[in-house]
Amino acid sequence: MLTNETQRRPGGLTALAVLNFVFAGFNLLGLLALAVGLVVLATVDAAKLDEARQQMDEAMGEAGVAAIAVQIGLGLVALVLQVFSAIGYLRMAPILGRMTGNAFAVVSIAGVFAGAAMGMPFSIGSVVSLIYPLLTLLLLNFTFRGDFLRGQVVPIPVPVADTTVVVAGTLQQDLAATAALRRDLVMHFGWRHALRGGGAVLYLLSLLGGGLMIAAAFISPVETLLASDKPGAAARAEEMLHSGMVVDAIGWVTGADAATSAYFVKEQPALQSAILLMLLASMPFFACLAGFNQTAGEIGTKGLRFLLLRTDRSSLFLGRFLAALLFASVGVVVLVAVTIIYLAARLDLYAFTDLLLWGAQGTLALWLVLLPHLALTAWVSAALESPMGSFSLCSAVVGLPIALLKGIVFALRKIQDIDLAWTDRLLPWGWKYDLLDPSLANRAVAAAVMVGFTVLFLWLGRRTFLRRDV
Amino acid sequence: MSSVVVKASGLVKSFNGMRALDGMDLEVPQGSLYALVGANGAGKTTFFSIVGGFLRPTGGSVEVLGHTAPEGGALRGRLGMLPQDAAFLAGVPVLEQLVFCARLQGFDASGAHAAALQALDSVGLADVAQRNPRALSHGMLKRVALCQAFLGNPEIVFLDEPTAGLDPETARRVRALVREWGGKRTVVISSHNLAELQDLCTHVAILHRGRILSAGSMEDIAFAGCHYRCAFDGAVDEPMLLALRSLAEVASADVVAGELQIRTAAGVARNDAAAAILRCLLALGRPPRKFVEGVSLEHRFLEAIGGQSDGLGGS
Secondary structure (H helix, E strand, C coil): CCCCHHHHCCHHHHHHHHHHHHHHHHHHHHHHHHHHHHHHHHHCCCCCCHHHHHHHHHHHCCCCHHHHHHHHHHHHHHHHHHHHHHHHHHHCCHHHHHHHHHHHHHHHHHHHHHHHHCCCCCCHHHHHHHHHHHHHHHHHHHHCHHHHCCCCCCCCCCCCCCCCCCCCCCCCCCHHHHHHHHHHHHHHHHHHHHHHHCHHHHHHHHHHHHHHHHHHHHHHHHHHHHHCCCCCHHHHHHHHHCCHHHHHHHHHHHCCCHHHHHHHHHHCCHHHHHHHHHHHHHHHHHHHHHHCCCCHHHHHCCCHHHHHCCCCHHHHHHHHHHHHHHHHHHHHHHHHHHHHHHHHHHCCCCCHHHHHHHHHHHHHHHHHHHHHHHHHHHHHHHHCCCHHHHHHHHHHHHHHHHHHHHHHHHHHHHHCCCCCHHHHHHCHHHHHHHHHCCCHHHHHHHHHHHHHHHHHHHHHHHHHHHHCCC | CCCEEEEEEEEEEEECCEEEEEEEEEEEECCCEEEEECCCCCCHHHHHHHHCCCCCCCEEEEEECCEECCCHHHHCCCEEEECCCCCCCCCCCHHHHHHHHHHHHCCCHHHHHHHHHHHHHHCCCHHHCCCCHHHCCHHHHHHHHHHHHHCCCCCEEEEECCCCCCCHHHHHHHHHHHHHHHCCCEEEEECCCHHHHHHHCCEEEEEECCEEEEEEEHHHHHCCCCEEEEECCCCCCHHHHHHHHCCCCEEEEEEECCEEEEEECCCCCHHHHHHHHHHHHHHCCCCCCEEEECCCHHHHHHHHHCCCCCCCCCC
16 A cells, blocks of 8 residues: 555645745845845945945845844744755655744744844835745645644535535436536535645745736835935835836837826826736736646546536536636735735825725736636636646647737738737737726726637637537 | 336447447346446447446437436436546545535535545545545555445446456455445446356346447346356266266256266256256265356357357356
């Protein structure tokens, strides 16, 4: 009998262990850099390195040498805990794995807040560094809790509250009503399995990590400007954000006219607009991560056969799609919420209600972009038998048509001066920025197009799944 | 055993032009333990997969419990199956997967939990309920898949190679389970272990190249023109043969490949024939060292597909 941990360990836990090792490497490099900075601050004659010291002081905020030393100490403790907990995850050891992992997460979170309390700058980068330990806490104490309890019987979570009870063997009732129940059951089980299997963990980390890095790219320069002690920094930051150059840049990225670009910059929080527009452009690719393995893996292992004996193919297909949509949506909501809270708390540029309202509209827009692309991945996943093949094809199906259309349009414009920009509208990609358009009518049309594409892709996917051999 | 619970009519399934099923006709009576035998590639798994709704037939039809083109949605909880080569989800404890299966069958949450635990207990695996399937041996996984097939007490169960790859002890245990369960519902089993099927099943169908060559009750197939095969300490002599041939219950008695083979007369009850033969042999002072009744399923199978048997075998 195979009893080693490799055979028992959920894929999500393996992914967490691998990520621990990878991030530990990055953290080590960061700590080394911090240590070098500390040595420079403590030993080099200030008179000789005035400019460098000034820059470093700016970077370090109000923190002194002692604060940096504390940071390095906490960082080292977190690093050791991170490495040991990764080994513990792989061994599924209760103390070395779960307990040490929890300790790593707590120390990491404490390190960020301790640094802020001691005068280290709290930036969007600090928020990014909070995401991983928070996710670790959630996964260790909910999703993978049972995997660390050797030999103990853990109560099995009930996927859905009791609703319809149909005694097996006597079913000749309203199948349509029970199909909805089965679809819900498939969705709940799919959502839970996606977390345990590792797919959802990777998606959430990629979305939150990638999304916050996108946010950081816009926020950091403004933050640096605001952090300087120079008088009128806030006014200059605002002026910079509302400048014609920013309006032009937004117009160039979105293809919008000057009035629409100005709306994004001047009538809405400009920084938030920039983040949302970039997220809208990235969302199709995050959708691939969220949706590529809705059915492909289990068609390959024939695991779906256990389910097909008990439910109809439509419920299975739609239930899996809804599960992917559920965790993809949770990621989007968390990402936008974090940026809103950060912008409101750290940058004194926008009113919280403005950020909240524009953020809510942005979340809806992101969700609407997510819909057709997840449906597309559901179709691809239903057609293939390999998760890796499905991921590759999903990425290609999402990315290639966009690249091809862009290339053709660009080439024709160069050669013949023919404007075929309208061809963008053949794909959901071409409608994404309209979801935040100042005109409500345009937004409604774009939303209808997104829903239309979703229905089309789901119909095609369902048709493929119903007809294929599983 | 009155009504028919599975009816295949002219069932055809092609894979890239190759016919795995080529007009298969089959009727499975209710309450039977039905053996489906055939060589590799005969179409057994393809037939099971069509019944389970995993594969779409190219032609013909199959009706299960009155439903044509069966799918889980229509038959949920009424049809169980042990599919060949299907794998449980890695990373999700087996109990959780069985609970999910039971919930899809219509059980409420607590009922599903109880049914799953009971099913695992019935195959002696209650202690691995929380294990990841990847931590289980091949035999254990087979037993988990088997209890999945019987989860919720379905009316008809299809078992595709239930003992393949199992050690003798586990295989014996599985046979005992099937025998126990089979008495309560219709069970269709495919296996290459023909002696096992002959021992277990009440009915048999021989499938060859996608067609049924022969089907009926095990009695009709294996005991048609009932044979007895005897072995003795010492040679079979002429007086013994003459004495046996003189019995009204015996049609013929001959030595074949060093063994005495006796064919009973038409219309004679098997028990009466066996009693008469044994009485005769004891009267001659030649009790048999081996006394085997019937023709082996393997013999009938090889006979049907035109292959070679190394003897009559027996049960």
